[in-house]
Amino acid sequence: xxxxAIIGGGAAGFFLAINLKEMFPGxxxxxxxxxxxxxxxxxISGGGRCNCTNSFEHVRDLSTVYPRGxxxxxxxxxxxxxxxxxxWFERHGVRLVTQDDGCVFPASQDSQTIINCxxxxxxxxxxxxxxxxxxxxLRDLEGYDFISVCTGGSPRAEGLRWLxxxxxEVVAPVPSxxxxxxxxxxxxxLMGTVVESVSVMLPGxxxxxxxxxxxxxxxVSGPAILRLSSYAARHLNEHAYAVPLSINWSGHTAAEAQxxxxxxxxxxxxxxxSSQRPFxxxxxxxxxxxxxxxxxxxxxxxxxLGQKDLNRLANTLTNDTYQTAGRAAFRDExxxxxxxxxxxxxxxxxxxxxxxxxxxxxxxxxxxxVTGGFNFQAAWTTAYTVASAIAGMN
Numbered sequence: 001x002x003x004x005a006i007i008g009g010g011a012a013g014f015f016l017a018i019n020l021k022e023m024f025p026g027x028x029x030x031x032x033x034x035x036x037x038x039x040x041x042x043x044i045s046g047g048g049r050c051n052c053t054n055s056f057e058h059v060r061d062l063s064t065v066y067p068r069g070x071x072x073x074x075x076x077x078x079x080x081x082x083x084x085x086x087x088w089f090e091r092h093g094v095r096l097v098t099q100d101d102g103c104v105f106p107a108s109q110d111s112q113t114i115i116n117c118x119x120x121x122x123x124x125x126x127x128x129x130x131x132x133x134x135x136x137x138l139r140d141l142e143g144y145d146f147i148s149v150c151t152g153g154s155p156r157a158e159g160l161r162w163l164x165x166x167x168x169e170v171v172a173p174v175p176s177x178x179x180x181x182x183x184x185x186x187x188x189x190l191m192g193t194v195v196e197s198v199s200v201m202l203p204g205x206x207x208x209x210x211x212x213x214x215x216x217x218x219x220v221s222g223p224a225i226l227r228l229s230s231y232a233a234r235h236l237n238e239h240a241y242a243v244p245l246s247i248n249w250s251g252h253t254a255a256e257a258q259x260x261x262x263x264x265x266x267x268x269x270x271x272x273x274s275s276q277r278p279f280x281x282x283x284x285x286x287x288x289x290x291x292x293x294x295x296x297x298x299x300x301x302x303x304x305l306g307q308k309d310l311n312r313l314a315n316t317l318t319n320d321t322y323q324t325a326g327r328a329a330f331r332d333e334x335x336x337x338x339x340x341x342x343x344x345x346x347x348x349x350x351x352x353x354x355x356x357x358x359x360x361x362x363x364x365x366x367x368x369x370v371t372g373g374f375n376f377q378a379a380w381t382t383a384y385t386v387a388s389a390i391a392g393m394n
Contacts, residue, residue, distance in 0.1 A: 001028050003143065004390060007135050008150035009033030011042050011376060012362025014118040016148055016383035021125035023391035030144075031122070032133040034151075039115045041152065045376070050111035053085045053380065054373035055102040065374045067176075067231050068337050069367030072347055073378060080384040082377055092117050103373050136162050138355070146357050146390045150383065153336030153363040160364070163340065167354040171366045173338030174237040175327065176230045177375075180245065182219035183325040186288060191217040193282050199248040200224050203321065207232040209370075213247070215285075218328050220245070227370040229327070233337045241327045249289070250279045250317045257314040265310065269303030276302060278317065289316050335375060339366045349389035350382060357393075359386040 004020060006013045009031045017029045031038070042050060054065075062070035086104065089096055094117050095107040106113040122129060141147050153173060154160050160170045182188060193215040200220075201208035209227035213220055229236065236243065250257050260278050268276045273294070277286045290298040293316040294309055305313075340360050344353050350365070352358040361382040369375045 001026065002145045002394060003028045003030070004146040004148065005141050005144040006031045006148050006150055007141075008152060008362070008364070009035075009038035009129065009131070010150060010152050010362065010379075011039070012152070012364075012379040012383040013148075013150035014039065014122060015380050016150060016361055016387050017127045018118065018121045018125060019384055019387035020390055021127060023387055024394060025125075027390075027394075028128075029125070030128040030130060032135060033129070033131045034134040036131050038129060038131065039118060042114055042118075043111050045111060046105065046373075048111055049105050049109045050114050051103050051105055051371075051373040051376065052089065052096070052114060053082050053104045053377045055086075055098050055104060056082045057102050059102075064370075065372065066367065066369045066378070067233070069342065069365065069369075069378065072342055073367065073381060075347060076381050076385050079388070080381050084384075085377060085380045088380070089114075089117070092121060101372070138162070138166060138358075146359070146393070148359040148361055148386050148390070149340075149364050150360075150362045151364050153339065153368070157338075160339065168344050168352065169341035171338040171341050173336040174233055175335070176233040176337045176368050177226050177335040177371055178229045178327040179216065179221035179225055180219050180229065180241070180324045181326040181328055182245070183323045186292070187215060187322060188217055188219065190215045190282075190284050190288055193285050194222070195249055195282065195285065197251045198224050199251060200228050201246045201248075202228070202232055202235065203244045203246050205232070205235060207235065210251075216328075219324070220247075220322075221328075223371055230335075230337070230368065230370045233368075236324075236327070241324055243324055245322050245324050247320045247322070248318045249281060249285065249320060252279070252318065254314050254318045257317045258311065261305075261310050261314055265302045265305050269301065271302055273298060273300055273302055273305065289313070289320065292316065292320075335368055336363065337366070337368045339364050342366055348385075350386050351389060359389065361386045 006017050013031050017031055062074050096104050097107045098104050157172055164170045195213050198213045199210045209224050211223035213224045214222035264276050274287050293313050350359050362379045367378050
């Protein structure tokens with residue numbers, strides 16, 4: 001009997017094992033997990049709801065949601081893409097729902113539904129699951145005909161040293177998908193404030209992102225920041241997470257902001273500046289921006305707002321800059337960019353170019369996405385690709 005070892009008991013590892021058994025029932029499959037618990041990351045993902053994929057309805061270019069690996073995924077999606085993943089889960093008893101933003105969750109809104117599905121299918125297919133089974137060398141896997149590494153993102157390059165020792169290039173892993181600390185205490189005092197549509201960028205670069213932003217007691221969070229952290233993961237790491245951060249609170253250009261402010265000045269000349277909020281900004285945030293920009297004039301009337309101060313206010317609304325002071329964890333999740341260089345795998349099969357019958361799937365590859373179910377979709381797609389490749393060898 002042919003034997004396959006899957007290193008890593010996470011999303012990619014289980015999806016690969018189950019699909020391999022469905023394609024090749026005669027294969028003996030073993031999942032080896034170094035920790036004592038399988039599927040731990042699935043459990044906590046999406047705040048315990050498991051954003052398991054995305055409809056991709058709003059995605060026109062994969063590079064906008066996959067800062068690294070989009071070219072490879074564009075090819076692999078033709079074999080197993082988001083619609084295929086959606087159908088797979090429903091076919092295996094997991095009913096899914098799609099939100100307006102394209103994020104897909106189990107209808108139960110509980111990640112345990114996904115975990116139960118994987119464990120049930122693994123049991124039905126008699127897949128062996130070994131916990132506390134750490135692999136540090138290919139010598140640990142003698143006797144297996146096929147090996148697939150699905151260990152997920154490694155926080156340190158040392159975790160991939162055993163693969164580097166057999167000639168694989170390891171792109172240095174750095175954190176991705178994290179929130180940012182901000183030095184300005186006056187901004188942090190607005191913790192809990194949400195702005196639904198902002199644009200954030202790193203001045204001096206082309207790195208920017210859009211979406212909701214949440215002000216926290218340590219700085220800024222929300223989809224806009226998480227996306228920016230993904231696009232700029234290496235840049236931020238190289239600068240020790242201490243860089244200028246520009247926030248466009250209005251979602252409009254400076255000229256458009258000036259026009260909006262002029263309209264308010266004309267229509268509400270006798271009202272206080274704080275009483276009329278442009279772009280429906282939260283009141284606490286608007287008062288903060290007024291104080292930051294105009295100081296003692298913040299409680300003045302709109303009719304007294306001169307053109308110079310109006311321009312300054314428009315600039316603050318569209319280019320409000322803060323100094324970041326480190327990164328903060330996004331809940332308990334940990335996503336990395338980096339891993340096994342894509343140049344070291346055969347694109348169609350994800351087989352190693354250096355070690356025959358050794359494959360890679362999931363985040364151990366130098367593939368990562370922004371928040372919104374995209375990282376899980378990459379896991380399903382790469383795992384399915386490897387399962388097909390191994391099954392096709394027999």
